[in-house]
Amino acid sequence: MPCKNTFGGNMKVKNILGERFKERAYDIESQNLMTRGGYMKQVGNGIYSLFTPTKRIQNKIEAILREEMDAIDGQEVLFPVVMPATLWQSSGRFDSIGKELLRFKDRSGADMVLGMTHEEAAVQLAMNVAGTYQKYPFMIYQIQTKFRDEPRARGGLIRVREFTMKDAYSFHTSQEDLEKYYERAYRAYERIYARAGVPEVIAVKSDSGMMGGKVSHEFMLLTEIGEDSIVICPECGFRANMEACEAITENAADEALEPLCEVFTGEAKTIDEVGTMLNKPAEKTCKAVVYQRNADDSYVLIFCRGDREINETKLTNYLRSEIHPALDIENANLAAGNIGPVGLETKATVLFDRSLVGATNLVCGANREEYHLTGFTPSRDLPGNTEFIDLTKAVAGGVCPSCGKHSLKVSRGIEVGNIFQLGKRYTEAMGMTYDSENGERKNPIMGCYGIGVGRLIASVCEAHHDDYGPIWPITIAPWQVEICALRIDDASVREAADRLYSELEKAGVEVLYDDRAVSAGFMFSDADLFGAPVRVVISPKTLSRGCFELSARDKSFRCDIPVEGAAEAVEAKVRELIEAVNAKVPERM
């Protein structure tokens, strides 16, 4: 079995378009190193061109994606980037999605959109060609450019506006069948990340957001620069995105309930100020948080324990409408800084968070300028039919919703993929049906499965680098091996290096060859930025020992190999590294 050499020929460093430099370019390390290494160039806000090394990585990841999608019976198709608005109107998303969906008119004045996801296109393609139950289940996928008009592009390829994505859509005749397939897709995703050299990617429960549907998972690479908060229980393995994590708050009841009592608090407005003034810790306070619905600016007022934060995703999902923190509450007829749950008169929607359940003797606003109440005990002071809803964020050290221990940890993570059980959200809206076994017309049940290729590349770099450059896993590295020929003006170096290059090429090893007449320091710092996992140094010094020097980009080995048989030794090392990656890939389901 030759080492795979699927994409692009072997190359010499001097021929690669792109320049490498030393100066720190950005704070986020993957962006810094990939810019310094000549991997990409910005064309516009959140829009990049990719140089050859990145494109080679992308081609390899795409090959892995194709193999794993085909292995779970996926059929590769291609949807358009530009779609008529009518298609998105048929699902209702043309109106429900915000400005991140880029809308424009074509030359004939027709409304069009740029695809940011392709559920509608998948249903359109499958509609009328899957009209009977025998055609199910099936899965179609594509690898295609998407555009999402992000307001805040950041981190190089981490969050861009235009990106290449693998998106897959499965269609089923029963929830059980979807769930069975979802498990296979979940496993395929684990295999994809492991094959790409990041087996440390974990799946977490997630919020389904604008996609519709109930069950969904995100695949996360934990890193400080991640945009998501991940809640993890080391005790039982529970993992969830903060957005989707149930928050459990324990309140130890005081033995004696105090009566409600109005106290003068003057200028003290924030719950911190009031707590300090009255010598109460934050957990013995009840705070009011005010939002407005985006659609009509109507007010939503939430009471929660003073040390808790509102989880806006939960709030949005509960209200089924987009919201924003209230800009001013002057029109709301509320006493800002003194809003309280007792004796409140307001037109706002009033909600109570579960963190108040079982709490006693809290400080809260008195609905009167310069006054608060003490002794607020929700179970006593609120109407008996008051509903308490989970609207706040889980906290580090908090109670695990799965095992019940006070074990939660919160980490940062980058989302590198997601899978959703969509249900009938799209097939119902768009009227896609099939005839079931007993002759009923039914809507198919869908799942969808996405991976952004560019973000995965940047995330791998974020997870696998040192101060000098990326350390690409051998399965996705632009080149498996770099030959550094020092003192190329020396005929014996030239001859040995040329021969090794040609022998490795014949063996199907992917080689980058640096035969420039530059200093060792210059050559090695470039090599660090290219990040080939295996390096062979050939110099008058190594030749005087009858050897080449073989080393790993990650410093895991460094040894001499005899000139005779060097190609075989390098090839064996490449194969060993490939096998080490493959050893961490779980079996297919």
Place this chain on the structure above:
Amino acid sequence: MPCKNTFGGNMKVKNILGERFKERAYDIESQNLMTRGGYMKQVGNGIYSLFTPTKRIQNKIEAILREEMDAIDGQEVLFPVVMPATLWQSSGRFDSIGKELLRFKDRSGADMVLGMTHEEAAVQLAMNVAGTYQKYPFMIYQIQTKFRDEPRARGGLIRVREFTMKDAYSFHTSQEDLEKYYERAYRAYERIYARAGVPEVIAVKSDSGMMGGKVSHEFMLLTEIGEDSIVICPECGFRANMEACEAITENAADEALEPLCEVFTGEAKTIDEVGTMLNKPAEKTCKAVVYQRNADDSYVLIFCRGDREINETKLTNYLRSEIHPALDIENANLAAGNIGPVGLETKATVLFDRSLVGATNLVCGANREEYHLTGFTPSRDLPGNTEFIDLTKAVAGGVCPSCGKHSLKVSRGIEVGNIFQLGKRYTEAMGMTYDSENGERKNPIMGCYGIGVGRLIASVCEAHHDDYGPIWPITIAPWQVEICALRIDDASVREAADRLYSELEKAGVEVLYDDRAVSAGFMFSDADLFGAPVRVVISPKTLSRGCFELSARDKSFRCDIPVEGAAEAVEAKVRELIEAVNAKVPERM
């Protein structure tokens, strides 16, 4: 060497998403057959989704493109689909290109365009990283989605608005180096078409149009449904697009020159009517054709021989402005139907075509309602400094500009690729420079090289089909072999077909397996639409002979093969067909 099996797993017909049907769907045969065969589905005007068979063909063509581009030292990169308008302003094309360049605003109000070609992006990527002559030459290419807002999408994938394209850009320090590279690219293109199974594609000289630059070629597949007229000389091999073909008109001078004479022609207006009235053939007339410049509607008046047609491309290039046939000439102060070259008073730009050189005794308008002139002899009746320009179309049977024989033929063709010597058009406009060997700052010289993947697929279908479906060349067929198992309810058929499927899969042959319980007629008409070049029929009848039936989709062979060793026989046939394609591929340069 196993038969290549690069993309997608082997499949069963029953699992393929897409339906096939018999009813004629469109007049253009490739569109008709690819629609009837479940290859694509329209999403909007000129916008298609591709089903799996087409995507498999596309993947194979892309692999050929990558190999051939890499072989001429191409570096694969990726440019964005969405680009800031500023990039296109820097070349001047944001303003000079018409509505086919789709322009819109992003969420921040910034002007953006959808890429219809990527010269600007290529220069932007190479700028600042190729600052010295040692970095040259280099070539970068991508395979990416493009959008061109065509007013008249037609023919399925022949002319669409969104399409996948391979576009390549080379950079050089001298015209000689560009020309040398251009030859290599030309050869690579010949190889690409031959490898894709259409070695009959020919290169023709073409007009460079909006791309700038001088020398360019189009690669054409000759077919009746083509949109281009191709002028071919069978005597010497001269080939040109009609748009770019020099027109040579021979005029036999009459012995006696007649005097100019005004004659009453009444209602006769067109040159045909006047010729008939005065008993003159069209070649003894001089007609006037009126255009207007798009920019300001100013008039352009061309005189040419009555039997010639204006070549609008030549006219546009000569004027350096876009033009359209005059809508009305009321404001032009011209006597419509009686316009003539003698005694003409007009503000219009007046041009004379070369077809008038040497002509004598022509009929032409008299610039007076209801009158024409006879005896018009341009060499006598026009000022001595009159310039005669080549502004008309070459004609079938006309004089070959290369060998001078009256040998020209005119055929229709589809353009399936093009190559351009761009020169410094973009590097000058965008200010890309390098330091030459003797220290001067210079602009690099560019070439560019494009192939539309979807159009190539449709063109192959157009060139290789019968009434029943496409006949895909084995090198790009979605599947190399289809197994048709008739009477799958027969256990011996099932067993034999399953075994062959699994053996061929192990051998790396790409197999489509039809194991549906349907009639032979139904199965074969589907198989004709799938177009796999090799077919194996397994039925109780063939088994009773101890055989399978092996046949070609193009009917070039049909024979029995013994059940024992059938997989090897099929594999050998596949290899034979691949080698037959490869035999027509020219050597690399």
